Amino acid sequence: MAERARPLSLGAAAGWLATAGLLLLTVGTTAAVLVRAGAAPRPGPGDWAAVQFTALQAAASALISAALAVPVSRALVRRIFPGRGALITLMGAPFLLPGLVAVIGILEVFGRAGWISRAIAPLGLAPLQIYGPAGIILAHVFFNLPLAVRLILQGWHDIPAERFRLAASLGFGPRDVARLLEWPMLRTTLPGTILTIFLICLTSFVVALTLGGGPRATTVELAIYQAFRFEFDPARAAMLGAVQFALCLCATLATMRFAAGAGFGAGLDRPIRIIVAQAAGARIHDVAILLMVTAFLSAPLLAVVLAGLPYLFDMPASLALAALRSLIMAVASSALALGIALALAHVALRAGPAGKLAEVTGMLSLSASPLVMGTGLFLLLRPLIDPTAVALPATVAVNAAMAVPFVLRILLPGLREIQAGYGRLSDSLGVTGWPRLRLVTLPRLRRPLGFAAGLAAALAMGDLGVIALFGDPDRATLPLEVFRLMGAYRTNVAAAGAVVLLVLSFTLFWICDRWGRNART
Template identity: 45%
Template sequence: MYTTREQAVITGAGGLALGFILLFAGLSTAMLLLNAEGGAGGTLFDAYLFRVVRFTLLQAGLSTLLSVVLAIPVARALARRRHFLGRIWIVRLAALPLGLPALVAALGIVEIWGRQGIVNRLLAQLGLADPVSVYGLAGILIAHVFFNLPLAVRLMLAGLERIPAEYWLTSANLGMRPATVFRLIEWPVIRGLLPGIAGLIFMLCATSFTIVLTLGGGPAATTIEVAIYQALRFDFDPPRAVLLAVLQIVLTGTLLVLMQKLGTPAEEAPTTGRAVRRFDGGDGRALDALVIAAFAAFTAAPLLAIVVSGLGADLPRLVADPLLHRALLTSLAIALGSAALCLAITIPAVAVPRLATLHPGSSFRLLGTGLGGASSLILLVPPVVMATGWFLVLRQFGATARFAPFIVVVVNALMALPFVVRVLAPAYRTHLSRSGRLAVSLGVTGWHRIRWIDLPALKRPLLTAFAFAMALSLGDLGAVAIFGADGFITLPWLLFSRMGTYRVADAAGIALLLGLVCLLLTLPSTVAEPKTREAHV
């Protein structure tokens, strides 16, 4: 598959990538631990800290429960109705929230569920005086379900569509009723997927920052990451921020261990490969249509609200605003840099584990294991926590403003790394199995192999991974929120500041522009039915 020289180059690149990740994360974590030892110690463990931890777990648990429970009937309805007009667009609609910045989605949710939103206006017409409050726990749950319900639906639907055609033929021959079909065929598949799906959603909700910061509504609805931000930006209490950051690392580490223990892959049932045809489509047609329509309305409403409110803003004035130009250029520069760095790390992170499978028992295995763990490091040390460590490092030298963009570039690159690895790894394995031995036997190696064999075959997944990494960086507020200042402004930070000063029209216009840019970057992959975050399960 590789010549000896190619193996040396790949190993060297993998070692550099692993060393860079460990050095960057290690310095951040070391600074957190050093400041924790020099802080106020046990006096920081007060009622506020326990209240923050309790709310973090509460909102994550409720969000996970709602997302998973509501996803089951939607996934079953879509699996039963395989050929209705517009089904493919419903499935693609479920992918759009994955590429939408959390801050933009929060603004759309406020337009629908806010005090002056559509839902409360309808309730007022029905004579209900008390409006639905979108701030606090209710708003956080709505936003998390908006993001994670479509994710759970796609993962469950993929599992249900893998059920062999023979199962449905047998169920029809036996005359199974819908309840029996669910109990004997569908539920075993869903039950096998539930631990992984629930663990993934719980992790995403427990480390949620932008949604809680925007819709939390006050100290009573604060998670650990938001408390870190408040401790640095408002109270300037580094010891408390450090203690919260260490607590967040412990929490995410525990969640990752539980996900690995619970997330057992489902076994594929044997099949002859015949086309799937379900025979239970005649039952419950109206109920399935109602479930699918409700899901489509819940998912599409905030997206449409963003478009409508954004078009109602003074877009010509916003487009001519020099501050918007500076924020856009800063965001694009950071996104391009983080996407390029992410790909530079991802390529050896994908290639070295493949070498380990070809040469078991060698040093490749140890390096591949290290790169595999480092690729998911950002799940253990979230962006806000990592940025906090580097904020404390740079603060020692009085250079936080000067080096903030470079730190944000690296943090965003590491944030996108788990997703990009899972986009490139399957394509790389397939390509190598098809062309690796042939290229070596023909003597096509080195740069010629990259130019004439590797790049043409991997061009599309590389571009998809690059665009996805750019979109994630463009919409991220976590690291920027720690360093954000007058001289360092990105589009999400500008949008957040406009929302904070109640300049709703400007915020709507900026949200529309930011959302369009991110969706344009991720749209080709959603149309191509990507696996997106499925690989986390």
């Protein structure tokens, strides 16, 4: 495709700026730690074992989550039932929980003293033994299955309704639908979904160690902790951080080979009603799957709520202020993440190395070790300003960067379809720049935009990561306050704080997501 020589557009400039900013936050912060520390050592045998374990558990978690998400999302698309909207929204909830809260919820259900263990005790059965690889994968699926379902669901909605009508009028059987509509859609959606979950699980630390049952479950992130605070060896930490980036890079490049536009072409943006032939028993199959998934996802959430509810009124006033602070930060992070992602997408949609660079950069922050990133940012900021004074703005920036991969993953497939379907027409009509964004892109992107905004806000709300490193004790966020309560023996009040956190994140997510889902398509 020959591109005419033209001055750098505003969109492209923003895209390059976003790419540079993200590279600074990820690779730049790692380099800062390295420069401060001096020469980096080579990874030892223990490190390779950690890398292997990390990659294996992440791959298993990603594949299982994605494999389960296919039938679940299909059932959600095919069935219309009361509460369907609520169920799709609920799908957002587990993903938004801070790791520690989710672990406690999961253990309330599946733990040695959990609901299931207590229910089977009268039958003379031993308590469930969840700790080990099974526990890690169970927790990661609990976290990520909903995300996978939502990402694939997005793919379903990107198939124009006309294609389903055509399929119906041509008398397609279930197999034809699978081959000609479902499979091409999954081919576009699945690689990105698997990649995203793989990268999320790559930096898993609290979940992997606590549910992994011991040092056999040593991840790279734990090795980074060890390097920083047991060996006081930041060079090793930075080296391990770089190993995490390398894993991310390999995975992202490998995935990009598979990702391709499904090429459904443009439609008239009509709502989908799937009225295609279904195999016998499909209905029972769908209902069973939806019931099981609902139970699996809602039980730990219910456990978290039940544990905290009785202590809601014991919460100290400081929690309210922390909650307000977290809310403001979450909204700011979300807006920033959306802006960065849209700018990045502008470049990522191009063919060639520039597009690849932007897309890889967009995924990089997902594999950044929060500990290395926070330390590096601290080192970068220190000559310029007192890091403690900018703890909250820095946290907003880091949270936004952490959300960019999700936002990008959610927006890109839709953007590609819009580009393929309407790009040439818009070009030939000379609709470019802001009018194109406003008239062509954004209206068709409303559904993913809403979902992405909600996700970014809620993720920022639940993040504990960087704020703790900057050390301003007077301006704590809600997750930090919850963690502090736990550290001060106040487990019950902490549980109540977790309920507030859950409700607030979920409400933020719900508001944005609902706005998106009220779109015409």
